[in-house]
Amino acid sequence: MDGHSSCKAKAEALQDELERTRKENETLRVMLEVMSSKLSDLQAHVQEKKFKVQEIGSCSPLSGASYYYHEVYDPIKKPRIEIPMAKPSQIFVRTDSEDKSLIVKDGYQWRKYGQKVTKDNPSPRAYYRCSMAPGCPVKKKVQRCAEDKSLLVATYEGEHSHDPNGSPGHTMYSPDSSRSCISCPVTSNHFQPGLALDLNLSSPIDDKEKPSQSFMEDHTNKNCNSKVEEYVASLTKDPSFTVALANAVARSLSTPRVL
DNA sequence: CGGTTTTGACCCGCGC
DNA sequence: GCGCGGGTCAAAACCG
Numbered sequence: 001m002d003g004h005s006s007c008k009a010k011a012e013a014l015q016d017e018l019e020r021t022r023k024e025n026e027t028l029r030v031m032l033e034v035m036s037s038k039l040s041d042l043q044a045h046v047q048e049k050k051f052k053v054q055e056i057g058s059c060s061p062l063s064g065a066s067y068y069y070h071e072v073y074d075p076i077k078k079p080r081i082e083i084p085m086a087k088p089s090q091i092f093v094r095t096d097s098e099d100k101s102l103i104v105k106d107g108y109q110w111r112k113y114g115q116k117v118t119k120d121n122p123s124p125r126a127y128y129r130c131s132m133a134p135g136c137p138v139k140k141k142v143q144r145c146a147e148d149k150s151l152l153v154a155t156y157e158g159e160h161s162h163d164p165n166g167s168p169g170h171t172m173y174s175p176d177s178s179r180s181c182i183s184c185p186v187t188s189n190h191f192q193p194g195l196a197l198d199l200n201l202s203s204p205i206d207d208k209e210k211p212s213q214s215f216m217e218d219h220t221n222k223n224c225n226s227k228v229e230e231y232v233a234s235l236t237k238d239p240s241f242t243v244a245l246a247n248a249v250a251r252s253l254s255t256p257r258v259l
Numbered sequence: 260c261g262g263t264t265t266t267g268a269c270c271c272g273c274g275c
Numbered sequence: 276g277c278g279c280g281g282g283t284c285a286a287a288a289c290c291g
Contacts, residue, residue, distance in 0.1 A: 112264055114283060127282070131263085141282095 092145075093152040102126040102142040104154040110140065121146040133162040 093104050102124070110128035117124045123144035130136040137158040145151035 111262085113285095115264090115266075116281065116283095119280065125281090 089156050091154050091156075093154060094150060095152050102144070102152065104140070104142055104152055106154070108132055108138075108160070118143070123149070130160060133160070136161050 109132045111131035112128050114127040115124050125141055125143040128140045130138040138160050139157045141155040143153050145153055
């Protein structure tokens with residue numbers, strides 16, 4: 001008699017779990033749909049930007065130069081403003097706000113040549129030059145975001161005259177190229193997740209910056225799952241994401257999408 | 260000992 | 276012309 005009741009209890013437990021899994025699957029399906037929706041929006045956005053860049057290139061007296069839109073985070077005026085300019089690019093890196101070092105790990109070796117406190121930001125700005133190849137013209141400025149101290153803003157100028165391994169060449173790796181990795185989404189109100197790039201593959205493996213591209217890839221692969229978990233966790237904690245999720249669900253119910 | 264960091268001084272462009 | 280502010284220089288200190 002005991003065996004029979006325990007079997008029944010097990011069956012109920014399994015059914016409960018099955019139900020829970022179904023609900024979880026449903027939730028994940030909705031999230032996937034939202035992600036797909038956002039991806040489509042972003043792709044449309046990128047296409048729009050490309051079109052604008054082409055327009056600027058054809059109108060500008062300096063149309064020979066490569067121009068693109070520079071995304072600038074300006075917490076005082078607007079969440080994001082876009083200024084057409086020649087080549088400097090910005091990345092945002094989430095770090096520990098207690099960490100005083102202005103180090104952005106991006107696969108290159110940098111030599112610091114100056115530090116200044118600027119008027120609009122109490123945090124000092126650090127100036128770096130690329131030290132991987134003599135004569136490499138690339139410079140970068142790193143400064144903490146005035147509003148969000150845990151956020152580092154790195155501004156790059158110029159293009160590397162060598163590859164990330166330090167060997168000379170003209171691969172023209174640039175921080176704004178596709179090697180960027182979204183490893184830690186920024187969920188501040190001023191940012192849309194995915195628009196803030198984070199190159200800081202924060203790992204205690206080695207404090208030195210690794211100039212090896214393969215290191216970056218290996219590291220990315222090893223941490224891929226945990227990063228995805230981190231990403232999902234941060235999304236579910238973000239109230240704005242919850243609102244966006246609700247809106248997206250409402251939208252998908254009113255206008256069914258064909259994927 | 261060589262490379263890097265720190266930091267005060269200096270330079271230069273810009274607005275008034 | 277002057278003052279301000281951002282960017283760079285360069286000597287000293289630091290570090291592995």
